[in-house]
Amino acid sequence: xxxxxxxxxxxxxxxxxxxxxxxxxxxxxxxxxxxxxxxxxxxxxxxxxxxxxxxxxxxxxxxxxxxxxxxxxxxxxxxxxxxxxxxxxxxxxxxxxxxxxxxxxxxxxxx
Amino acid sequence: xxxxxxxxxxxxxxxxxxxxxxxxxxxxxxxxxxxxxxxxxxxxxxxxxxxxxxxxxxxxxxxxxxxxxxxxxxxxxxxxxxxxxxxxxxxxxxxxxxxxxxxxxxxxxxxxxxxxxxxxxxxxxxxxxxxxxxxxxxxxxxxxxxxxxxxxxxxxxxxxxxxxxxxxxxxxxxxxxxxxxxxxxxxxxxxxxxxxxxxxxxxxxxxxxxxxxxxxxxxxxxxxxxxxxxxxxxxxxxxxxxxxxxxxxxxxxxxxxxxxxxxxxxxxxxxxxxxxxxxxxxxxxxxxxxxxxxxxxxxxxxxxxxxxxxxxxxxxxxxxxxxxxxxxxxxxxxxxxxxxxxxxxxxxxxxxxxxxxxxxxxxxxxxxxxxxxxxxxxxxxxxxxxxxxxxxxxxxxxxxxxxxxxxxxxxxxxxxxxxxxxxxxxxxxxxxxxxxxxxxxxxxxxxxxxxxxxxxxxxxxxxxxxxxxxxxxxxxxxxxxxxxxxxxxxxxxxxxxxxxxxxxxxxxxxxxxxxxxxxxxxxxxxxxxxxxxxxxxxxxxxxxxxxxxxxxxxxxxxxxxxxxxxxxxxxxxxxxxxxxxxxxxxxxxx
Numbered sequence: 001x002x003x004x005x006x007x008x009x010x011x012x013x014x015x016x017x018x019x020x021x022x023x024x025x026x027x028x029x030x031x032x033x034x035x036x037x038x039x040x041x042x043x044x045x046x047x048x049x050x051x052x053x054x055x056x057x058x059x060x061x062x063x064x065x066x067x068x069x070x071x072x073x074x075x076x077x078x079x080x081x082x083x084x085x086x087x088x089x090x091x092x093x094x095x096x097x098x099x100x101x102x103x104x105x106x107x108x109x110x111x
Numbered sequence: 112x113x114x115x116x117x118x119x120x121x122x123x124x125x126x127x128x129x130x131x132x133x134x135x136x137x138x139x140x141x142x143x144x145x146x147x148x149x150x151x152x153x154x155x156x157x158x159x160x161x162x163x164x165x166x167x168x169x170x171x172x173x174x175x176x177x178x179x180x181x182x183x184x185x186x187x188x189x190x191x192x193x194x195x196x197x198x199x200x201x202x203x204x205x206x207x208x209x210x211x212x213x214x215x216x217x218x219x220x221x222x223x224x225x226x227x228x229x230x231x232x233x234x235x236x237x238x239x240x241x242x243x244x245x246x247x248x249x250x251x252x253x254x255x256x257x258x259x260x261x262x263x264x265x266x267x268x269x270x271x272x273x274x275x276x277x278x279x280x281x282x283x284x285x286x287x288x289x290x291x292x293x294x295x296x297x298x299x300x301x302x303x304x305x306x307x308x309x310x311x312x313x314x315x316x317x318x319x320x321x322x323x324x325x326x327x328x329x330x331x332x333x334x335x336x337x338x339x340x341x342x343x344x345x346x347x348x349x350x351x352x353x354x355x356x357x358x359x360x361x362x363x364x365x366x367x368x369x370x371x372x373x374x375x376x377x378x379x380x381x382x383x384x385x386x387x388x389x390x391x392x393x394x395x396x397x398x399x400x401x402x403x404x405x406x407x408x409x410x411x412x413x414x415x416x417x418x419x420x421x422x423x424x425x426x427x428x429x430x431x432x433x434x435x436x437x438x439x440x441x442x443x444x445x446x447x448x449x450x451x452x453x454x455x456x457x458x459x460x461x462x463x464x465x466x467x468x469x470x471x472x473x474x475x476x477x478x479x480x481x482x483x484x485x486x487x488x489x490x491x492x493x494x495x496x497x498x499x500x501x502x503x504x505x506x507x508x509x510x511x512x513x514x515x516x517x518x519x520x521x522x523x524x525x526x527x528x529x530x531x532x533x534x535x536x537x538x539x540x541x542x543x544x545x546x547x548x549x550x551x552x553x554x555x556x557x558x559x560x561x562x563x564x565x566x567x568x569x570x571x572x573x574x575x576x577x578x579x580x581x582x583x584x585x586x587x588x589x590x591x592x593x594x595x596x597x598x599x600x601x602x603x604x605x606x607x608x609x610x611x612x613x614x615x616x617x618x619x620x621x622x623x624x625x626x627x628x629x630x631x632x633x634x635x636x637x638x639x640x641x642x643x644x645x646x647x648x649x650x651x652x653x654x655x656x657x658x659x660x661x662x663x664x665x666x667x668x669x670x671x672x673x674x675x676x677x678x679x680x681x682x683x684x685x686x687x688x689x690x691x692x693x694x695x696x697x698x699x700x701x
Contacts, residue, residue, distance in 0.1 A: 006115045008116075008152075008153070009525045010340075010341075010379075010526055011380070012164075012524075012526035013165065015148075018146045018147065018148045019145075020168075023525065024526060024528065025527075025528045025671040044528070046528065046562065049380065065579075067579070067580055070611055072342075
C-alpha cells in the first residue's frame with residue numbers, strides 16, 4: 001500500500017496512514033547537522049514543516065530550536081520512522097537517540 | 112499544488128459537513144472510516160469541533176462562537192447545563208474538577224471531552240437558545256470580536272454591537288465565504304479606548320470620523336493583516352479606507368473575497384492574510400480591492416481615535432473591564448476576574464442565575480478571558496457585590512490574579528509544548544502570596560502560551576511566557592521563553608524576548624526579582640511598560656535572574672507524553688480512548 005503521510009493542526013503532529021504518530025515537543029539529538037554550532041544539537045521539535053514518504057520511509061523537516069545554544073530554524077530531512085509497505089503499520093524512531101539530518105532534495109508536499 | 116487540506120476541503124466542507132457529523136454521531140465512533148479520520152477531523156473544525164490530542168482519541172473540544180462575547184439572557188444557563196451533562200472526561204482536573212467552561216481570548220466558549228455521539232443533542236440544546244458552533248474553527252469567518260461592553264460603554268464613540276451582529280448574520284453559513292485559504296479573524300471596535308484589539312486581527316474596523324458632503328460622519332477605518340502566530344507577529348496595517356456603519360458589510364465581504372481568491376492555498380504556513388499584505392504592501396492591497404472586489408469608490412481613511420487608546424496600554428488606565436462601571440443608562444456593568452478563563456459548570460450556572468436576578472440576564476465574555484454581568488440596577492448593585500460567588504470571581508481582584516491569561520496547553524492541545532492553565536493558576540497564587548506588588552500597580556498582565564500559536568496573546572503582555580523545554584540536571588523539563596514590555600494602546604508594541612529557556616519552576620522567582628528591580632529603579636510615575644521601553648534589548652537580558660523559590664511545580668515532566676497530565680496512571684498506554692458514547696473503552700485492533 002502507498003504510505004499516506006501529512007502534517008496537521010498547524011504542524012502539531014504527523015499522521016501516517018491516518019494514525020497520529022509523531023508529535024511536537026520531543027527532543028531530538030542531531031549529529032553532523034548544519035543546524036547549529038553544537039557538536040550534537042539538542043533539538044526541540046516545535047512544528048512539522050514538510051513531510052514525505054518514499055518506500056515506507058517517513059521523513060520530515062521540523063521547525064524548532066536547539067535548547068543547548070538557542071539556535072532556531074528548520075532542520076534538514078529527518079527520518080521519523082518506517083511504515084510497513086504491506087500492513088501500513090508505523091514504527092517510529094526514538095527521538096532521544098542520535099539522528100543525522102539528510103540534506104538530499106526529495107519530493108515533498110507542503111501542507 | 113494545493114495542499115492536502117485543500118483537497119479534503121474541495122470534496123466536502125462548510126454547511127454540508129453537518130449532515131455527515133449527524134450520521135457519524137448516530138452510528139458511533141467506528142462509523143468514521145479509519146483511513147478518512149484526518150480528512151473528516153479537518154472538516155469537523157468548521158462546525159466548531161476539534162479532535163483532542165493523542166491519547167484522547169474520540170473526544171472533541173467544542174467551541175461556541177458568541178459574537179462580540181455577548182451571551183443573551185438565558186444562554187449562559189444552557190452553556191452550564193451542556194457542560195455539566197456532556198463535558199466530563201475520564202479524569203477530573205485537580206484545580207477545576209470535571210465539567211468546565213473555558214472563556215477564550217476571542218470571546219468564545221470552549222468545552223472539552225465532548226463525545227461524538229452527544230453532538231446532536233448538544234447542538235439541539237444550544238441552538239434552541241440561539242447559540243451556535245458554526246465556523247467557530249476552520250478556514251472561514253471566525254467569531255467576531257470587539258469591545259465587550261459595546262452599546263453599554265460611556266466611552267463609546269459608535270455602537271459597534273449592531274455592526275458585529277450584522278456581520279455575523281451575513282457571513283455565518285454564507286457559501287461564498289465558506290472555504291477561505293485559512294482562518295479569518297475580524298474585529299469591530301466602537302469605543303475610543305481600543306478594546307476591540309483590532310491590531311491583532313486579520314481584518315479590523317476601528318472608530319473614525321470623516322467629513323462626507325459637508326457633514327462629520329462616524330464610522331470605521333479599515334486595517335488588515337494583524338496576527339500573532341508562528342513567531343511572525345504583525346500589527347494590522349491601514350489600507351486607507353473609511354466606511355460608514357452601513358458599508359462595513361460590503362467592505363468586509365470584499366476583503367474576505369480578496370483573501371479567498373488571492374490567499375495562498377499551497378502552503379498553509381503562508382496562508383494567513385498577513386503574509387499577503389507583507390508581499391503586496393497596503394497600496395497594492397487597496398488597489399486590488401478597489402479594482403476587483405468592490406463596485407463603488409472606496410473612501411480614503413477618516414480621522415482615527417488611536418491617540419486616545421488606553422486599553423492594555425500599560426499605564427493602568429484601562430487594562431481590562433474588571434470592576435464596577437456605570438453604563439450610559441445609569442445601570443452598571445460588573446467585570447469579574449476569572450483566573451485563566453476557566454469556570455466550573457456549577458459556578459457558571461450560579462453566575463447565570465445572578466445575572467438574571469440582578470441584571471438583564473445578559474453576560475459578556477472579554478478578550479482577557481473574563482466575564483461581565485451587564486445591566487445591574489444601581490439599587491441592587493451592593494447586594495450583587497455581596498454574593499458569595501464574587502469572592503471567587505472578584506470585581507476587585509489581586510493584580511496577579513487579575514492579569515493572568517493562559518491558553519489550553521498540553522491538557523488537550525496537540526500543538527502545545529507545556530502545561531499551561533493549572534501552572535498559571537499556581538503561578539498567580541504564589542505571586543499573590545509571596546511578591547509585593549509595586550506601588551500603584553493594580554493590573555499586571557502575564558500571558559502564558561504553550562507554544563508559538565500564541566492563543567494566550569503573549570506578545571501583548573507586561574510579561575510574556577511561551578512554552579519551551581530545557582534541561583535541568585541533565586533531564587528535560589518544561590520551560591518558558593520570557594518576553595517583556597508588550598501591549599496595545601496608541602503605540603502597540605510586541606514584547607522583546609529577553610530570557611530564553613527558563614525552567615518552569617524558576618519563572619515565579621524571575622518575576623519576583625524583576626519586579627524588585629522595577630521597584631528600585633523606576634522613575635517617578637513610570638509604568639512597567641515604560642520602564643522596559645527605556646532599556647535597550649541587551650540591557651533587558653539579565654535585568655533579573657530566574658531562581659528556584661518555594662514555588663513547587665508538579666508539571667515539570669513532559670506532560671505531552673501523558674494521555675492526560677493529571678491522571679494517576681498518566682502513561683499513554685493507560686488511556687481509555689477511544690471510547691464509545693458511554694465513555695467505555697472501545698476494543699483495539701491490536
